[in-house]
Amino acid sequence: MKLNWGVPVAALLTLAAAALPAAAQTMEERARSWAASCAACHGFEGRSVSEVPALAGKSKGDLVKALQDFKSGATKTATVMHQHARGYSDAQIEAMADFFSKQKR
């Protein structure tokens, strides 16, 4: 049987899509990208399978407060999160908290 290993048909569609003028990136797209930096420790989309706290499905307000308390140093029991939280702007914290609050637990 002859195999069809040719260029995927879809390459043409990709080219067509790439030729369209790119709209500005949405906050949802940015939030998904930023939140992915958390997933290495907290699990894919914040669904932890270990001792590390899960983030998926938590309330946005609780997540923002927790991150801001790490960032300000108000939370004294942190091992590493105070060091991470200081790397994100308030707007980024807001966007990531919104993203995780919308993920299924």
Place this chain on the structure above:
Amino acid sequence: MSIDRREFVKLLGAGGTLAGVSALTGCATEPAAPAAPIGRVIVIGGGYGGATAARYIRAWGGGRIQVFLIERNRQFVSCPFSNRVLGGSMKIEELTLGYDKLRALGVQVIHDEVTGINTAKKRVQLKRIEDLPYDKLVVAPGIDFMYDQVPGLQTPAAQAQILHAWKAGEQTVALRKQLEAMPDGGVYALCVPKSPYRCPPGPYERACQVAYYVKNNKPRSKVLILDANDDVQSKKGLFMAAWNGMYKGIVEYRPNSELEAVDATTKTARLLGGSVKADVLNVVPPQRAGDIARQAGLINVNQRWCGIDYITFESTGHKDVHVIGDATLAAPAMPKSGHMANQHAKIAAGAIVAMMTGRPVNDEPIIANTCYSWIDNREVVHVASVHVFDKTQKTLVPVKGAGGLSPAPSVKEGVLAMGWAENIWSDALG
């Protein structure tokens, strides 16, 4: 599931085109009837970086991007924590995972060896099956060793005696056996190459783990760190405290000890300032981007690393080829590590999906790093950092004021380190 060439051809033949290839996975949990496919991404290398890239491109592509992951090994073996196998508090089996969950997520995992990349024709050549065309390629080959810089270590026979154990798996287990065979009062010597190398704190964690083993089993033995660098490269204060504390009298640290040659039969390291004869000689050779990156002409910095655009991780030399992980030219203060490769993978995945769907790429990427090191069987220390893209310098830079170190080793961080491992493995492999 193992697929040899004949089976693979048969499977493909049964279905014909893209739909047939999708049927390979059998149990895809991605949308059952995805919208029109928009192209194919091939990922070369299924380690921390490659596996994560494959998973995220599949997920973020909404099932519309076909993802092939080419990996020569049947199983994933974690380099992070493999020093614990040397210390005796973990088994290699606990660091070994399969690719079945990734398959279930719709990634087509093919165990084969890449023999070449034709970047002009956008095709990957494989040892066992026919060439595969791609729209976008992710190259995550890790590192290979520059044995030409270590006279005496070029032959397979010498390499079988003097282990690196800097890629986890058989070498890790073999080095553990050498340690078990070492007499009480023996000398374990570890040669550390000049930076940059994979896992900056790795050699010092290894010294702690070997010291932990000998302290409890062969207390008259010595652990000698022969460092080509002029100082400890990571977590200095924390490691020094352990060597001057719980491992006092066992660990000796010697900076500026650049390796000139080895004699594999006598286990002797010839250094700039004299020779050291060991009972177990463990040489971590200088490193460069993995062989396939070199073969494909992706190495374009110092003949060692792959230059990339830090917004997309696209090669600076070849369009539509993205390089991630240890093989890349590291941005300032960015370690070569599994955690970093995981983070690179997501930046690359986001950019690739955006480029293939006609969306803008995120021009404000963020990378976060937490790196845990085991001091003994329970106590752990970390170093953390956050990196953002600097539009003036056009590279990723550490955020000032963020990041830091543990104040001291703790059991609490030992528990979190295990939690980190379980989550990063599931983040990458499903």
